[in-house]
Amino acid sequence: MLTTTAGFDRIGDENAFAVLARAQALAASGRDIVNLGIGQPDFRTPDHIVEAAVKALRDGHHGYTAATGILPLREAVAADVHARTGAEVSPGRVMIVPGGKVTMHMAILMFGEPGADILYPDPGFPIYRSMIEFTGARPLPVPIREANGFAFSAEETLNLITPETRLLILNSPANPTGGVTPRVEIETLVAGLARFPNVAILSDEIYGRMVYDGAEHVSLARFPEIADRLILLDGWSKTYAMTGWRLGYSVWPERLIDMARKFAVNSYSCVNAAAQFAGLAALTGPQGCVAEMVAEFDRRRRAIVPALNSLPGVSCVVPAGAFYAFPNIADTAWKAKPLASALLEDAGVAAIGGPDFGVYGEGYLRLSYANSLDNILAAIERIRGFLERRNG
Numbered sequence: 322m323l324t325t326t327a328g329f330d331r332i333g334d335e336n337a338f339a340v341l342a343r344a345q346a347l348a349a350s351g352r353d354i355v356n357l358g359i360g361q362p363d364f365r366t367p368d369h370i371v372e373a374a375v376k377a378l379r380d381g382h383h384g385y386t387a388a389t390g391i392l393p394l395r396e397a398v399a400a401d402v403h404a405r406t407g408a409e410v411s412p413g414r415v416m417i418v419p420g421g422k423v424t425m426h427m428a429i430l431m432f433g434e435p436g437a438d439i440l441y442p443d444p445g446f447p448i449y450r451s452m453i454e455f456t457g458a459r460p461l462p463v464p465i466r467e468a469n470g471f472a473f474s475a476e477e478t479l480n481l482i483t484p485e486t487r488l489l490i491l492n493s494p495a496n497p498t499g500g501v502t503p504r505v506e507i508e509t510l511v512a513g514l515a516r517f518p519n520v521a522i523l524s525d526e527i528y529g530r531m532v533y534d535g536a537e538h539v540s541l542a543r544f545p546e547i548a549d550r551l552i553l554l555d556g557w558s559k560t561y562a563m564t565g566w567r568l569g570y571s572v573w574p575e576r577l578i579d580m581a582r583k584f585a586v587n588s589y590s591c592v593n594a595a596a597q598f599a600g601l602a603a604l605t606g607p608q609g610c611v612a613e614m615v616a617e618f619d620r621r622r623r624a625i626v627p628a629l630n631s632l633p634g635v636s637c638v639v640p641a642g643a644f645y646a647f648p649n650i651a652d653t654a655w656k657a658k659p660l661a662s663a664l665l666e667d668a669g670v671a672a673i674g675g676p677d678f679g680v681y682g683e684g685y686l687r688l689s690y691a692n693s694l695d696n697i698l699a700a701i702e703r704i705r706g707f708l709e710r711r712n713g
């Protein structure tokens with residue numbers, strides 16, 4: 322029998338991919354499925370970005386690049402982070418990685434080991450907890466509450482820090498809730514972190530450009546007092562509709578960047594060269610495409626939330642960011658996961674049960690509104706019909 326390490330017995334999963342596979346299998350068998358399950362923009366990558374990748378290949382950029390990424394791209398990232406946050410970032414602290422996930426993977430591996438504690442948002446992106454458990458560290462969930470508009474509470478987060486805490490993971494705007502944590506909460510958190518100088522921070526800001534109703538995205542990069550322990554996670558997947566390109570970036574503290582570089586050398590070597598040229602065109606080209614996509618998400622958000630609130634037993638707070646609605650279904654007759662699976666099998670609507678994002682996700686569903694307005698409204702009517710038939 323093959324023997325693997327204990328870590329691999331503990332590694333978790335992301336159920337959104339399993340739901341996607343099931344939805345695709347049902348669709349392939351002829352069923353009409355509306356997919357509100359997967360978290361990826363339904364737009365095409367803008368043409369000028371695609372063309373930059375094609376040109377890069379034609380120009381002969383098909384070899385290895387530096388493990389940290391091509392210099393013009395790291396310079397463009399540094400300039401973009403500076404323009405959006407005011408942070409002084411040298412390109413030498415920027416790492417181009419194959420997708421946002423890779424930064425969390427590296428950061429959690431750097432700080433996680435048996436005996437260490439890592440704090441992470443719950444409900445939150447499932448890979449945080451999975452990777453924490455993989456390292457043998459103790460996962461400490463920071464509850465993200467509907468009553469708090471799905472923002473994290475600075476006080477509650479600070480109170481959960483133990484002497485063994487090595488890493489604090491933050492995510493705003495958030496998956497799966499769409500919550501955006503307000504400035505005052507972030508300032509309180511940063512001030513409180515002065516009491517815990519040995520705690521590193523991983524701030525996942527991959528939805529940072531997707532905020533609505535005048536909500537403000539306050540990047541942790543704005544605070545120079547934590548720059549020596551902040552790992553900033555961002556990327557192109559959501560902002561520029563580039564999930565399949567596998568392209569992300571991170572900004573690392575000076576003393577960690579070389580470890581991140583060596584991790585790359587030991588695993589994937591570098592990011593696909595043409596994708597990096599596409600990323601460069603995305604950052605340095607016209608930004609109207611981002612504004613258009615965000616405006617379209619906003620239009621759908623304004624439609625899906627009242628539609629959800631009109632369903633029997635369902636209530637939904639208005640999400641201020643990302644492209645997810647996280648309705649409370651506690652007043653239906655259903656637990657979240659059986660409801661998600663019945664909706665897919667019986668009503669042809671793919672959604673994700675809240676518990677796939679942590680124990681505090683029970684009583685909720687995640688619906689991605691990265692789908693056309695017509696499909697979204699059709700999905701809500703299917704859910705209505707289902708609940709009227711099966712709610713009790």
Ligand code: PLP
Pocket residue numbers: 360419420421422423446492495496525527556557558564568569
């Ligand atoms: N972080 C959050 C909060 C996400 O929701 C996702 C993707 O869904 C990622 C990171 C990963 O993004 P990528 O596809 O670039 O790896």
